[in-house]
Amino acid sequence: MGVQRRAGPDYAGEHAVDVRGADGTRVGSLLLCGSVLGLRGQLTPQPMVASATSDVLLWNGEIFDGVRVGRCRPSGRGSQRHRR
Secondary structure, X not given: OHHHHOOOOOEEXXXXXXXXXXXXXXXXXXXXXXXXXXXXXXXXXXXXXXXXXXXXXXXXXXXXXXXXXXXXXXXXXXXXXXXX
């Protein structure tokens, strides 16, 4: 029974972002939420927010072997080759 009680997320976080129009006026907001179920390795809380730029990163799944992404926009096709 002890294992079943710990089956939920190991971390849950959120980050609010204001959405602005072309003229700079606030037109809405986004609430970005992430939860992490730590199955192995080091736990990385989400969302990750860069303090210098306020860029936000959320992802689904695990990242293995440092899949290389070039400067061009990823198409998703490269990641298909690295699935296990």
